[in-house]
Amino acid sequence: MQNIEAQIEELKTQISAIDKKIPSDKISMIVFSGDMDKVLAAFVIATGAVAMGMEVVMFFTFWGTPILRDKNKKAGGKDTMGKMFGAMLPKGSCEVKLSKMNMGGMGTAMMKSLMKKKNVASLDKMIEMAQEFGVQIYVCEMSMDLMGFKREEMIDYANMSYCGVATFLEQAKDSRIQLFI
Amino acid sequence: MNEEIKVDKVMDLKGLPCPMPILKVNKGIKEVEIGQIIEVLSTDPGSLSDFPSWARTRGHEILKTDQNGVVTKFFIKRLV
Numbered sequence: 001m002q003n004i005e006a007q008i009e010e011l012k013t014q015i016s017a018i019d020k021k022i023p024s025d026k027i028s029m030i031v032f033s034g035d036m037d038k039v040l041a042a043f044v045i046a047t048g049a050v051a052m053g054m055e056v057v058m059f060f061t062f063w064g065t066p067i068l069r070d071k072n073k074k075a076g077g078k079d080t081m082g083k084m085f086g087a088m089l090p091k092g093s094c095e096v097k098l099s100k101m102n103m104g105g106m107g108t109a110m111m112k113s114l115m116k117k118k119n120v121a122s123l124d125k126m127i128e129m130a131q132e133f134g135v136q137i138y139v140c141e142m143s144m145d146l147m148g149f150k151r152e153e154m155i156d157y158a159n160m161s162y163c164g165v166a167t168f169l170e171q172a173k174d175s176r177i178q179l180f181i
Numbered sequence: 182m183n184e185e186i187k188v189d190k191v192m193d194l195k196g197l198p199c200p201m202p203i204l205k206v207n208k209g210i211k212e213v214e215i216g217q218i219i220e221v222l223s224t225d226p227g228s229l230s231d232f233p234s235w236a237r238t239r240g241h242e243i244l245k246t247d248q249n250g251v252v253t254k255f256f257i258k259r260l261v
Contacts (some may be wrong), residue, residue, distance in 0.1 A: 046201045051207035052238045120198050129204070 026055040030168065032127065034063030034090065035099035036108060036123060042181045043126035049177075050133040055176070058130075059168045061140035065147060066090050067123075068139060068154050075117070082148020090123040093123040131134035131157050138163045138171075186244060186256050191219035192251050195252060203235050208249045210241060212258050218244065228248045228253055 027049045031042050046056045058070055065088040078086060101107035115122065119127070129135075137160045142171045144151070144162065151162070172178045194207045195204045202223045213219055221232070229246070232255050236243050240261045247254040 047204055050198070051203045052235060053233075118198060119196055119201075121201065154212045 006072065019070065023176045024055060024174050025053065026171070026175040027177040028057045028168065028172040029058045029059065029179045029181060031058055031064035031067075031181050032062050033099070033181055034066060034096055036093075036096040037098050037100075038181050039067055039093075039096065040123050040126060042179075043130055045165070045179070046135050047126065047129050047133055050130075050135065054176075056130075056133075056135045057138065057171045059138045059140065059163070059171075061143050063089075065143045066092075066148060067093050067096055068137070068157070068160070069149065070153060070155045071095070073153045076148070078148050085147040086149070086153075087127065093127060095144060096123065103117060117121035127155070127157070131159070134159060137161075138167060140164070184219075186218060188256070189213045190218060190219045190221040192221045195222055197223070198225050199227045199231070202226075203231055205233070206255075206257070207235065207239070210239075210257065210261070213259055215261065217235050218256055218258050223253050223256060224251050228255070232257070 027045070029042055029046065031039060033039060033042075034176075042058065045059055049056045067092075069092045071092040071094060075086075097105065097108045098111055101111075112122070137157055139154070139160065139162050141162045141164055154160070185205050190209065192205065194205055197205070202221075202225050206219075206221055209221075210219055223232075225231075229248070232246075233243060234240075236257060242258040242260055243255055244258055245254075245256040247256075
């Protein structure tokens with residue numbers, strides 16, 4: 001009898017250990033790209049995943065970081081390099097370009113007007129929807145520091161925080177789907 | 182075969198491309214009670230494949246799909 005109880009206890013421990021290894025119904029995305037088309041795809045997947053009942057986590061790093069800048073905000077106290085990066089990189093989702101056929105901005109403008117005509121949601125609108133749906137956004141602290149971005153120049157987004165690689169890996173480990181965009 | 186389905190809510194999603202139909206229908210179905218039925222109109226060709234995928238994943242039932250030209254009508258029963 002005691003033997004059975006001991007076995008049950010052992011099984012319980014094993015099951016809880018296995019339980020911890022099963023990923024959640026979650027999707028983790030790294031948004032590395034700063035291209036309008038790619039980031040739009042990331043947000044379509046993010047919002048779609050919420051509709052499919054999944055938890056969604058997006059990590060913005062490198063060229064993805066400036067997409068989350070607010071065009072109406074200014075940040076002071078930058079060094080020369082920071083100012084240069086700030087001026088050369090897009091200021092928010094309205095300024096990002098297509099990865100192909102940009103043609104000095106003409107292609108992107110054409111794509112935007114086509115999207116409007118065909119009722120395809122703009123990147124701006126998709127970010128707004130992601131916020132409404134509770135999509136969690138993490139921003140890579142190292143990219144922020146490297147490009148000299150300040151937190152006060154980023155968009156107001158309810159579930160946004162700053163992190164490093166371990167935060168992403170912890171989330172990715174616990175996700176059924178991981179994407180690098 | 183042509184019995185009327187009693188519909189509790191109608192959603193007109195005509196003209197909306199991906200991913201909007203799925204986002205809207207996912208929101209809309211929460212506005213009816215479990216067991217009630219919504220009728221959804223979509224012109225997005227992707228909906229024909231997307232709605233069944235969404236319904237299977239979320240545990241709802243598509244009772245009927247009516248394709249009439251570019252407009253597809255879905256009758257979806259909220260199960261959970």
